[in-house]
Amino acid sequence: MLILINPTRAVLKDAALQRKPPAPYPPGPKGLPIVGNMFDMPPAYPWHTFTDWGKTFGDIIYLNVLGQPTVILNSAKQATSLLDKKSSIYSDRPVLQMGGELVGWNNSLAMMHQGHRLREYRRYIHQSIGSKTSMEKHHGVIVEEDKKSLRRMLESNEDIAAEIRKTAGAIILRVTYGYTPQEDADPMVMLVEEALETFAQTTAPGAWLVDILPSLRHLPAWMPGAGFKKVAADMREVLLNMGNVPYQMTKQKLTNGLDVPSNFVAECLDKENLNAETEHNIKWAAGSLYSGGADTTVSSMHTFILAMTLYPEVQKRAQAEIDLVVGNERLPSFEDRAQLPFVEALIKEVLRWRCVAPLGLPHRATEDDIHDRFLIKKGTTVFVNIWGILHDPEIYPNPDTFDPSRFVSETGEPTDVPNPYNVCFGYGRRICPGMNFADASVFLWSTMVLAVFDISKAVGSDGKVIVPAAEHTSSVISHPKPFKCLIVPRSEKARRLILSVDE
Structure with a gap:
């Protein structure tokens, strides 16, 4: 007895079986x-929500936002397993239509896709x-720039955030371009501040519909x-x-x-054989160093002031x-560092307590991967919940x-508590190349x-003490919200020491 099989149905059934994850x-x-999880995505401080979800779903969380698969890693163990040990397939960046393709931040180290140009940027920066x-x-x-900062703070420190930005900007401009900014409003400093504002506005997850529906471009x-x-x-x-003018x-x-x-x-121009490709790479590696260093260190230095305001015993x-x-x-001086274990621990706690980039920057899977029994498909966006881990x-x-x-004993010996440096600067081949500069x-x-x-x-004015709220912004690079504090010389001798630093 012959059994006739509809070939079309058989092929469809076979294809369906092949498509099964x-x-x-x-x-x-x-x-x-x-829409998937579109309406589950929090409008602000997503790292808090992801941490809460972790209590229910675990260290690896899957989301689907309008067809875009997304994975959140809530533990250092999973971040290391995925982004360090499998860095060959998790070192790309997702395509951001607004900030990356249209504005052009994909020329920067932070948002650049995996490839030869990325390796060249990192090589230049590593050498420096x-x-x-x-x-x-x-x-x-x-x-030199820190001494100038002390002098300015002695004269006026009502706007400590502006002072920190001036100091960090001066250091990174001198290191990157050999340019010493003027004491008052400097055009180069203003240039990077304006550019960094575009980064914050155009790379925030879910901020632009074109990132969700790329065809709108x-x-x-x-x-x-x-x-x-x-x-x-x-x-x-x-x-x-920002890229062209200082270069x-x-x-x-x-x-x-x-x-x-x-x-x-x-240094780069002296070592490299210049052509259109190498000049582009040097210019934008410099721009990446300039823009990255001028914002992240500002956040940490401002957080330090906030912590000292709130914790006088520390x-x-x-x-x-x-x-x-x-x-x-x-x-x-730098030579004193090895003899200052509590200060060393204090800097670690600054980086842990209010981390600069609570979700880091997103990674992208370039291949299908079976990880810890779960499927992570090619094209999946991967975030590390740095805030949640810390x-x-x-x-x-x-x-x-x-x-x-928590990081140092009473006798000055380091404890076995994990060092936040291993988390807050990112993972794998996308770890921050400027971490030693920031540190x-x-x-x-x-x-x-x-000192x-x-x-x-x-x-x-009412005579009451103002207690800062210890709140940070919900941006990609998180900064303390404005707060008031009082900064005065520790003694007359300290004041004279500040005044004598240029002698």
Whole structure:
């Protein structure tokens, strides 16, 4: 007896079997048809929501937002397993239509896709600041600008955020381009601040519909709903100026035979055979170093001031250690660092307590992967919940409390509590190449400030003490929200020491 089989149905059935996922997706909140988890995504502080979800779904969470698969990693173990050990397939960046393609941040190291150009950027930066040894040639610049900062803070420190930004901007401009900014409003500093504002606005998850529906980028600019194109064009011009203006300034000085202090661009131009490709890479590697260093260190330094305002007992212990090791006849130096274990722990706690980039920057899977029994499909966007990892009470008890002693014993020996440096600077091949620069900058400025200033809560016009709320912004790079504090010299001798630093 012959049994006739409909060939079309058989082929369809076979194709359906082939399409069946080889493993389940990671667990996560149940979405809706078509839109998936679009309405589950929090409008602000998503790292808090992801941490709460982790209590229900575990260390790997799966979301689907309008067809875009997304994975959240809620533990250092999973982040290491995925992004470090499988870095060959998790080192790409997702395509961001607004910030990346239209504005042009995909030219920067932060948003660049995996490939030869990315490796060249990282090679240039590593040669200049990639190790503690290579950083030593820049220590003099950091010391000089920190001393200037102390002088300015002595004269006026009502806007400490502006002072920090001025100091960090001056250091990174000198290191990158050999350019010393003017004391008042400097055009180069203003240039990067404007560009960084475009980064914050255009890379925030879910902020632009074109990132969710990429086909919108093909709309004519005159059509209703295409206003984002005008915004992108204006922002692109700002970004191009940030990349071109300081680079061309340094290159022109070198061409004219002018004396230019040692800097990143000059070193690269001296070593490389220039053509269109290498010049593009040097220019945008410099722009990446400039833009990255000018914002992230600002957040950490400002967080340090906030912590000292709220935790005077921590400040007093750190000052006592500095007094014992350094004395009060000179300012602290990099050479003192090994003898300041509590200050070292304090800097670690600054980076843990209010991490600069709570979700880091997203990775993208370039292949299908079966990980820990779960399927992570090619094209999946992967976030590390850095904030959640650094606030895990199982690892860091009382995580919302600023407590450097978690990292150091009473005798100055390091504890076995995991170092936040291993988390807050990212993972795999996308780990921050400027981490040694950030570490050196934050350490010396914070230590110098502690040596000569007392930081305390401000008093309002009504005579009441103003307690800062300790709130940070919900942006990709998270900064303390504005707060008031009082910064005064520790003594008359400290004041004279600040005034004598240029003698």
